[in-house]
Amino acid sequence: xxESTLFQSFxxxxxxxxxxxxxxxxxxxxLLVAYIxxxxxxxxxxxxxxxxxxxxxxxxxxxxxxxxFLLGLDMQPQALVSVLxxxxxxxxxxxxxxxxxxxxxxxLFGFTPLECWVIGxxxxxxxxxIGIKLLPTTVLHHKHLGELMVGLLLFQDFVAILCxxxxxxxxxxxxxxxxxxxxxxxxxxxxxxxxxxxKYLLLPLFTRFDRFHxxxxxxxxxxxxxxxxxxxxxxLSREIGAFIAxxxxxxxxISQYIALSLKPLRDFFLILFFFxxxxxxxxxxxxxxxxxALVTTAVVLLAKPVVFRYLLGNQSEQKVLAWDIxxxxxxxxxxxxxxxxxxxxxxxxxxxASHLIQATAILTFLVSSYIVVMNFPNPIAIKDExxxx
Numbered sequence: 138x139x140e141s142t143l144f145q146s147f148x149x150x151x152x153x154x155x156x157x158x159x160x161x162x163x164x165x166x167x168l169l170v171a172y173i174x175x176x177x178x179x180x181x182x183x184x185x186x187x188x189x190x191x192x193x194x195x196x197x198x199x200x201x202x203x204x205x206f207l208l209g210l211d212m213q214p215q216a217l218v219s220v221l222x223x224x225x226x227x228x229x230x231x232x233x234x235x236x237x238x239x240x241x242x243x244x245l246f247g248f249t250p251l252e253c254w255v256i257g258x259x260x261x262x263x264x265x266x267i268g269i270k271l272l273p274t275t276v277l278h279h280k281h282l283g284e285l286m287v288g289l290l291l292f293q294d295f296v297a298i299l300c301x302x303x304x305x306x307x308x309x310x311x312x313x314x315x316x317x318x319x320x321x322x323x324x325x326x327x328x329x330x331x332x333x334x335x336k337y338l339l340l341p342l343f344t345r346f347d348r349f350h351x352x353x354x355x356x357x358x359x360x361x362x363x364x365x366x367x368x369x370x371x372x373l374s375r376e377i378g379a380f381i382a383x384x385x386x387x388x389x390x391i392s393q394y395i396a397l398s399l400k401p402l403r404d405f406f407l408i409l410f411f412f413x414x415x416x417x418x419x420x421x422x423x424x425x426x427x428x429x430a431l432v433t434t435a436v437v438l439l440a441k442p443v444v445f446r447y448l449l450g451n452q453s454e455q456k457v458l459a460w461d462i463x464x465x466x467x468x469x470x471x472x473x474x475x476x477x478x479x480x481x482x483x484x485x486x487x488x489x490a491s492h493l494i495q496a497t498a499i500l501t502f503l504v505s506s507y508i509v510v511m512n513f514p515n516p517i518a519i520k521d522e523x524x525x526x
Contacts, residue, residue: 142189142192143192146187146189149179149186149187150175150179150187150408150409150412151408153175153178153179154171154172154408154412157171157172157174157175158171158172169266169267169407169411169502170499170502170503170506172407172408172412172415173411173414173415173418173499174415175412175415176412176413176414176415176416176417176418177415177416177418177420178415179412179416180415180416180418181416181419182416182418182420182421183420187416199406200406200407200409200410200413201376201410201475202361202362202365202375202376202379203361203379203399203402203403203406204403204406204407204410204471205376205377205379205380205383206361206379206380206382206383206399207383207396207399207400207402207403208265208380208383209379209381209382209383209384209385209386209387210383210384210386210387210392210395210396210399223285223288223452224285224288224289224291224292225292226448226452227289227445227448227449228289228292228293228296230448231261231444231445231448232261232293232296234440234444235257235260235261235440235441235444236254236257236258236261238260238436238440239253239257239258239259239260239261239433240253240254240256240257241253242256242260242429242433242436243256243257243490246428246429246432246493248486248489248490249487251485251486252485252486252487252490255304255476255477255485255486255490255494256433256486256490256493256494258473259469259470259473259476259477259494259497259498260433260437260469260473260497261293261296261297261300262293262296262469262470262472263289263290263293263441263465263466263467263468263469263470264468264469264470264471264502264505265290265293265294265470265471266407266471267465267468267502267505267506267509268286268290268465268466269287269290271506271509271510271513272286272465273514282458282461282462285449285462286462286465286466289462289466290466293470293472294472297470297472297475297476298377298380300472300476301374301376301377301472301475301476301479304476304479304480304483304485323371324377327364327367327368327371327378327381328381328385330367331364331381331382331385332385335385335386335389339356339360339386340389340391342356343356343389343391347391350398353391353394353395353398354395354398354399357386357395357398357399358399360382360386361379361382361383362379363382364378364379364381364382365379365382366378368381376475376479414474414495417478418492418495418496418499419488419492422488422489422492423496425489425492426489426492426496427496429493430492430493430496430497430500431500433493433497434496434497434500434501434504437467437468437469437497437501438467438468438501438504438505438508441463441467441468442460442463442464442466442467443463445459445462445463445466446459446460446463447459449462449463461513464505464509464512464513465505465509465513467505467508468501468502468504468505468506469494469497469498470498471498473494473497473498474494474495474498476494477494477495477498478491
């Protein structure tokens with residue numbers, strides 16, 4: 138019966154995702170928004186065709202682990218260094234600005250101080266998925282706009298990992314300074330251990346048996362899961378361990394082959410993650426957080442382009458380029474969703490604060506995608522003069 142339930146769930150998720158993805162592409166809509174909408178439709182708040190929230194939660198957790206592993210594989214540290222000074226200044230000031238803005242919005246709508254800080258954390262980041270997907274390939278690889286934007290997103294990713302480390306430092310949900318210090322103390326030890334194992338064990342194994350593609354795939358997955366479990370054992374989290382597993386492999390020559398091999402797995406879990414997000418969104422909470430979500434969405438959509446335009450302008454960037462980057466980064470992030478789910482799971486925030494972040498993410502994903510598609514060069518532009526690939 139359990140196998141039948143699992144198969145039926147997968148059938149509904151992926152068959153339904155194929156249908157909504159086709160409709161989304163015809164309508165030039167972002168795919169991840171379509172997956173979230175499908176989750177809401179089929180989940181407990183919609184048709185309740187899939188109502189096993191424990192199964193959805195488990196799928197989402199495994200998906201997050203693999204997504205962070207693949208994020209680490211693609212995060213070349215030297216790519217960030219190339220634009221380090223400018224990206225660091227803009228990243229730090231923008232993160233501090235949106236942290237304070239989110240705290241103020243949370244306070245305005247009556248959330249607790251801790252919930253306000255988490256809301257502020259969620260507003261700091263912009264979507265890597267939307268930002269990169271809507272950036273033309275030629276711009277991404279050959280123009281300063283692409284380099285600077287990727288540098289900013291990578292910087293935000295490092296800040297997001299720091300935030301996740303803080304949130305996950307205590308499984309009981311109480312952020313004790315001693316536990317936080319222990320977690321940060323174990324972090325460099327895990328990184329050094331991972332670096333040593335990659336250099337002296339994994340890379341020699343990859344070099345010797347690289348012609349066996351199945352073995353490369355298996356070893357990469359084993360490395361990801363092993364580091365995830367080690368980090369969990371030492372008081373961090375599986376997600377942080379998976380990210381370390383990825384980034385310690387990123388500098389090796391085989392990392393891009395592994396990332397390419399695991400791309401279908403990444404897409405598989407992307408669908409599960411965003412579907413699970415939609416399915417777990419409680420529509421009954423909507424009346425309670427609707428006004429706050431609309432106000433927060435409006436503030437994000439208005440403030441992010443202006444802040445990035447101002448900061449990049451002060452860094453001698455051209456006005457047109459600064460506005461372009463600002464609008465492309467004018468939403469909150471997948472990491473914001475992850476922060477909301479993990480903070481709620483550990484009782485750091487309540488359901489209302491978590492749903493506020495989720496609703497804001499969905500709305501900003503949708504509106505900012507429309508803004509970019511209608512006004513800036515991108516691969517799926519409706520106007521021929523804006524379509525670039």
